[in-house]
Amino acid sequence: MSIDITFLGTGGSWPSGDRNVTAIGLRLDGHVILLDCGEGTQRQLMRSNLSFMAISRIFISHFHGDHFLGIAGMVQSMALNERVDPLHIYGPPRTEEFVARLLRTGHFGLNFPVFVHDLEPGEEVRFDRFAVRPFAAEHSVPTYGYVIEEDERLGRFDRARAEELGIPPGPLYKRLHNGETVEHGGRTFSPDMVVGPPRPGMRIVYSGDTRPCPRLEEVARGADVLIHEATLGLELGEKAHEYGHSTARDAAAIAARCGVRYLFLFHLSPRYNDPAPILAEARDVFADAIVPDDLDEFTIPYADQASSNSS
Numbered sequence: 001m002s003i004d005i006t007f008l009g010t011g012g013s014w015p016s017g018d019r020n021v022t023a024i025g026l027r028l029d030g031h032v033i034l035l036d037c038g039e040g041t042q043r044q045l046m047r048s049n050l051s052f053m054a055i056s057r058i059f060i061s062h063f064h065g066d067h068f069l070g071i072a073g074m075v076q077s078m079a080l081n082e083r084v085d086p087l088h089i090y091g092p093p094r095t096e097e098f099v100a101r102l103l104r105t106g107h108f109g110l111n112f113p114v115f116v117h118d119l120e121p122g123e124e125v126r127f128d129r130f131a132v133r134p135f136a137a138e139h140s141v142p143t144y145g146y147v148i149e150e151d152e153r154l155g156r157f158d159r160a161r162a163e164e165l166g167i168p169p170g171p172l173y174k175r176l177h178n179g180e181t182v183e184h185g186g187r188t189f190s191p192d193m194v195v196g197p198p199r200p201g202m203r204i205v206y207s208g209d210t211r212p213c214p215r216l217e218e219v220a221r222g223a224d225v226l227i228h229e230a231t232l233g234l235e236l237g238e239k240a241h242e243y244g245h246s247t248a249r250d251a252a253a254i255a256a257r258c259g260v261r262y263l264f265l266f267h268l269s270p271r272y273n274d275p276a277p278i279l280a281e282a283r284d285v286f287a288d289a290i291v292p293d294d295l296d297e298f299t300i301p302y303a304d305q306a307s308s309n310s311s
Contacts, residue, residue, distance in 0.1 A: 003028050003150075003202050003300045005225070005264070007292040008044040012209075012231050012245075012267035013066055015040060019294055021066035022267055024206070024227060025050045026148065029129050034058045035146060035206050035227075041070035042077050048295050053083055057125070059132060060091035061208030062143035063098050072102050079110050086113040090125060092134070092142045093118050119144070130201065135219050137210035139244035145208040147219050150201025153302075154178070162194045202302065205260075209267065211241045212250045220258040225300055228254065229267035230291075234281055248278045252285035261303065263289045 004027040011019030021038030025048070032054040034041070045052040052074055060068050071089065078087065089099055096116040103114070119125070121144070125132045129151045134144040157177045159169075167173070167189055172182050181190045204225040207216060220226050228251035232240040237247045248265055255263040263286050265278065272278055275291045282289035292298070 003204070003225075005204075005227075005298045005300065006048050006050050007264070007266065007294060007296045008041055008048060008050075009036075009038050010266045010268060010292055010294055011066075012229070012269055014270060016270040016273070018273065019268060019270070020044050021070075023070065024266070025055075026204070028148070028150075029127065031056055031127055033132070033148075036061055036067040036208075037070040037074065038066045039069040039073075042074040044294065045074075049297065053078060053081060055087070056085070057088045057090065057132075059134075059144075059146050059206075060089065060095060061137070061145065061206075062092060062139060062141050063094075064141065064209070067209070068098070068102070071099065072105060075103060075110070075114065079112065083112045086115060088115045088117065090117045090119050090132075090134075092144050093120075094142075095119075135215050137208045137216060138213040139209045139211070143208045143210060143244075145210065145216060145219070146206045147223075148204040148206070150203070153199040153201050155196035155198050158194050158196065165189065165193065167194070199302075199304065202300065204300075207246075207251075209245060211244050212246055212254060217254055217258055220254060220260060223258065223260045224303065225262045225264065226251075226255050226258070226260040227264045227266060230265035230278055230282065231267050231269050233272070233277055248282040248289075249285055252282040252289055255286045255289070262298075262300065264298075265289060265291045 006025040008023040009020035011021050020040050022036040023038050023041040024035040026033050034055050037058050042052050095118050099116045119134045121136045133147045137143040137145045175182050176191050179191050203223045205220045205223045207228040230248040230251045231245035232247055234247050234249050240247050279291045
């Protein structure tokens, strides 16, 4: 499974000339999901390599406008483009109520089903080979972060060993790799003879809006990717925490303590026309921190593969 991340909106509070408000697209195993959907998200999607028509699920962290006001416009555009596939929207308690109100504000003429789901912390939304689970963040209103976790992967297939055992290339390799015992030439071959131990799947943690909190650190430990808000710089740290936000240094410290592989910072306050101070602050603690710009795309490799390609 490849995992591609598109940062559609990386700002917080209100749009600026350089950054739209929060929305992050994930392409995973043939699915396209959206983490938050701030105003203007549909236009950002049109400027990206993602299609808003391909989005199957939206996960809302909380109901501050910069995280959900884009839903109405995008749903209307989906309808006008004759969407027929269902759309699922998930979020904290009262999501169903808030989204229903939002979609009642105009005459949308929906021609496709929209299903809205209130989630509880730890509840699981299953896909083919991965799951999304919410956890409670610490913000000024009820807020979720999300863990996106791939199922355990098959072990490596040892082709050289298979050839040494006299197993011919072809369908038998696939069957062995998928866990079947096979027979050939009067001999029986079991998967453990040619397949290594299972390998961990990818895990991505999305913070939502939050001040530093123990639950976030718990779920982020050992994650491949941490997408963490960094609303303010260290000079405004007290104000950030008062309003349920984090500084860039907070996010970097969590990434360092949790041993994550990649740290992406988002939800920058519009006061930062230049993200350089935010990035420098984070890199004092976590050297490989990244502050993406809107529409930046990243392909995340497995830990046992080559380094990422980004644009």
